[in-house]
Amino acid sequence: MVVDNLSVEIREGEIFGLLGPNGAGKTTSIRMITGLLQPDSGEVMINGKRATGNDNRLNVGLCPQELVLWNNLTCREQLIFIAAMYNVRGHVAHHRADELLERMHLTEKRNRLARTLSGGMQRRLNILMALMHDPGIIILDEPEAGLDPQSRVLVREFILSLSKIKTVVFTTHNMDEAERVCDRIAIIDSGKLLVTGSPDNLKKTIGKGDVLEIMFSGNAPATSELAELSDEVKIIDSVMYFKSLAVIDKLPSIIEGLKSKDIKIKGINLRENTLEDVFISLTGKKLRD
Amino acid sequence: MRMLSVIKKALIMQVRDYWALLLTVSAAPFFVFIYYAMTSGGSTTYSVHCYFEDPVKAGNYKEQLINNLKGVTYSNGKNTLDITLTEDTVASKQLIKDRKADVLLVIPEGFSDSLKSGTAPGFLVFGEASNPKYSIGLIFTITGIEALVKQFSGKKPLYTFREKFMGNSEAKTEFEVYVPGIFVFSIIMLILSASLIFIRDVEDRTMLRLKISRMTVFDYLLGNTLVQWAVGIISFAMTYILAIMLGFTSQGSVWLVLLVCSVTILSIIAISLILVAFCKSAGMVMILGNFPLFILMFFSGAMIPLPRNEIIAGFALNDLLPPTHAVVALNKIFTYGAGISDISYELAMLLILTLVYFACGIVLFKKSHLEAA
Numbered sequence: 001m002v003v004d005n006l007s008v009e010i011r012e013g014e015i016f017g018l019l020g021p022n023g024a025g026k027t028t029s030i031r032m033i034t035g036l037l038q039p040d041s042g043e044v045m046i047n048g049k050r051a052t053g054n055d056n057r058l059n060v061g062l063c064p065q066e067l068v069l070w071n072n073l074t075c076r077e078q079l080i081f082i083a084a085m086y087n088v089r090g091h092v093a094h095h096r097a098d099e100l101l102e103r104m105h106l107t108e109k110r111n112r113l114a115r116t117l118s119g120g121m122q123r124r125l126n127i128l129m130a131l132m133h134d135p136g137i138i139i140l141d142e143p144e145a146g147l148d149p150q151s152r153v154l155v156r157e158f159i160l161s162l163s164k165i166k167t168v169v170f171t172t173h174n175m176d177e178a179e180r181v182c183d184r185i186a187i188i189d190s191g192k193l194l195v196t197g198s199p200d201n202l203k204k205t206i207g208k209g210d211v212l213e214i215m216f217s218g219n220a221p222a223t224s225e226l227a228e229l230s231d232e233v234k235i236i237d238s239v240m241y242f243k244s245l246a247v248i249d250k251l252p253s254i255i256e257g258l259k260s261k262d263i264k265i266k267g268i269n270l271r272e273n274t275l276e277d278v279f280i281s282l283t284g285k286k287l288r289d
Numbered sequence: 290m291r292m293l294s295v296i297k298k299a300l301i302m303q304v305r306d307y308w309a310l311l312l313t314v315s316a317a318p319f320f321v322f323i324y325y326a327m328t329s330g331g332s333t334t335y336s337v338h339c340y341f342e343d344p345v346k347a348g349n350y351k352e353q354l355i356n357n358l359k360g361v362t363y364s365n366g367k368n369t370l371d372i373t374l375t376e377d378t379v380a381s382k383q384l385i386k387d388r389k390a391d392v393l394l395v396i397p398e399g400f401s402d403s404l405k406s407g408t409a410p411g412f413l414v415f416g417e418a419s420n421p422k423y424s425i426g427l428i429f430t431i432t433g434i435e436a437l438v439k440q441f442s443g444k445k446p447l448y449t450f451r452e453k454f455m456g457n458s459e460a461k462t463e464f465e466v467y468v469p470g471i472f473v474f475s476i477i478m479l480i481l482s483a484s485l486i487f488i489r490d491v492e493d494r495t496m497l498r499l500k501i502s503r504m505t506v507f508d509y510l511l512g513n514t515l516v517q518w519a520v521g522i523i524s525f526a527m528t529y530i531l532a533i534m535l536g537f538t539s540q541g542s543v544w545l546v547l548l549v550c551s552v553t554i555l556s557i558i559a560i561s562l563i564l565v566a567f568c569k570s571a572g573m574v575m576i577l578g579n580f581p582l583f584i585l586m587f588f589s590g591a592m593i594p595l596p597r598n599e600i601i602a603g604f605a606l607n608d609l610l611p612p613t614h615a616v617v618a619l620n621k622i623f624t625y626g627a628g629i630s631d632i633s634y635e636l637a638m639l640l641i642l643t644l645v646y647f648a649c650g651i652v653l654f655k656k657s658h659l660e661a662a
């Protein structure tokens with residue numbers, strides 16, 4: 001089973017992030033929402049109606065994780081053609097295509113064949129393909145993958161600009177991105193929903209407080225041996241994560257404790273907690289690499 | 290109109306895929322040209338080598354025989370036989386092996402004596418039975434010899450016969466005999482561009498877009514079929530016009546020809562659809578595509594005449610290939626000036642096959658590409 005017992009509610013006009021590591025089941029979930037895949041049980045409701053037929057799915061715009069472009073059409077041609085696939089034609093289509101190309105900084109490339117664009121430009125065009133029929137719900141599967149920092153900012157701002165006007169669902173395994181953009185997020189792992197909520201709320205309720213990272217060398221001690229030192233301790237590879245409110249006050253006693261256990265400290269890092277830490281608290285593993 | 294958008298897109302993509310388009314459209318005209326150059330627009334002649342063992346110059350029968358052989362002509366006055374006098378039968382036999390000569394006629398000693406005395410003169414013929422030109426060349430050779438015997442013996446012939454060639458078949462040049470096959474070939478070539486245009490869309494994941502948009506597979510297939518139909522008509526028209534410029538004549542109506550071709554084109558598009566259903570990429574189409582291409586070229590009688598082996602009465606295996614019926618129908622139109630009622634059987638078969646292939650094509654295509662999207 002790839003996705004099991006996943007139930008989320010996405011509100012109109014919000015930007016909703018679906019977070020999870022590779023293979024978590026994000027794409028699979030999206031394929032079910034868009035009707036490309038039938039769930040064995042359960043259903044997708046859009047605006048309170050079951051999304052079984054094609055009709056309310058037409059209000060959805062999908063940007064798949066992989067590039068789905070017509071290699072031998074120009075940027076503008078394919079936007080116009082995909083608009084026609086949704087019965088959007090003439091002035092409206094032309095005007096919208098030009099506007100969207102402008103917003104994604106692709107105006108210069110509008111008459112170039114898709115296959116002659118750089119990978120990042122293709123990804124930006126891929127996103128625009130979801131918007132030509134002006135859907136109320138936009139679903140983006142890893143929109144920021146394969147983009148350089150500049151384009152990432154462009155796409156992020158683009159998504160933010162859709163806020164309130166559209167309902168946006170997007171997947172990512174980039175926690176920073178999600179934190180910055182999303183009104184609410186759902187974290188899934190191995191096909192299971194771990195938690196939903198706003199990033200701030202999650203950070204407050206799960207693994208609250210600050211995070212002390214201690215890089216060490218030598219054999220890792222059992223987590224239970226360290227439990228007395230802080231509210232929450234996790235060891236991943238050669239880094240210990242101590243999580244606690246006002247963790248800085250506990251620093252001396254932690255260092256003392258480690259010394260007594262003959263653990264060599266190689267570096268210390270103190271920071272506010274992030275969604276990444278929420279994920280670590282929930283799964284005991286890191287999301288990145 | 291969604292259909293117009295599909296057509297427009299298909300046209301753009303077809304033009305951008307210009308190598309496939311060029312190959313599809315120009316292969317058959319190019320073949321027409323090559324055939325023309327090879328036959329130089331003349332009628333078929335049969336090369337006969339004559340060797341005289343009989344030294345007797347009885348009433349110069351030798352010259353008379355040669356003249357009689359040379360006198361065998363088509364009704365348009367063109368020579369049927371190309372006569373060579375040879376002194377070296379070994380060399381002549383080698384030429385027959387090389388298919389540069391068709392018949393070696395040996396006049397033995399005593400031939401002239403028999404002629405004079407009125408007893409049946411004998412002669413010897415060498416040839417290769419598997420060379421189709423041999424048997425026809427032999428018939429014409431015997432016609433020439435019979436004329437000679439008749440002159441010498443003065444006897445009444447045992448029989449007389451007259452050949453009546455059907456349609457305009459006799460007046461045809463060798464070029465005209467071969468060209469109808471190339472017309473059908475020009476349509477078969479469509480399998481290239483049609484399957485490529487479909488597979489490119491599969492590669493570009495158009496099926497995914499179809500599934501989530503308002504556009505249906507029907508819109509998509511119909512629009513693309515129309516464009517490929519136009520490509521097929523262009524390919525055929527170019528071939529046909531070039532052939533006419535080079536001397537090809539048809540007894541029948543051009544519209545009927547176009548009707549037959551149109552249906553044949555549709556059947557080829559349907560076969561392309563089946564082909565694409567079994568392929569994942571353009572590269573695979575280029576490899577697997579040779580299979581239907583060669584089957585259609587060789588087993589439909591388009592390029593080479595075929596034995597007809599009927600499995601059940603009236604039905605041979607190659608009747609399953611739409612071009613088989615197109616070849617017969619076109620031949621009837623070109624040679625006999627057939628009307629629509631004369632080719633109703635072929636047209637009906639073409640239509641039925643086209644429908645069946647299309648049905649299979651759509652089902653297979655949907656199964657392998659749409660469901661997987």
Ligand SMILES: Nc1ncnc2c1ncn2[C@@H]1O[C@H](COP(=O)(O)OP(=O)(O)OP(=O)(O)O)[C@@H](O)[C@H]1O
Pocket residue numbers: 002020021022023024025026027028029065173
């Ligand atoms: N067509 C398929 N058939 C069978 N299993 C599949 C199929 N597609 C995906 N899976 C499996 O389902 C699981 C979830 O895959 P999914 O693509 O939804 O992950 P994801 O969260 O989108 O990951 P990523 O971040 O890598 O895109 C994986 O274990 C994958 O192997």
Ligand SMILES: [Mg+2]
Pocket residue numbers: 026027028065141
């Ligand atoms: Mg994915």
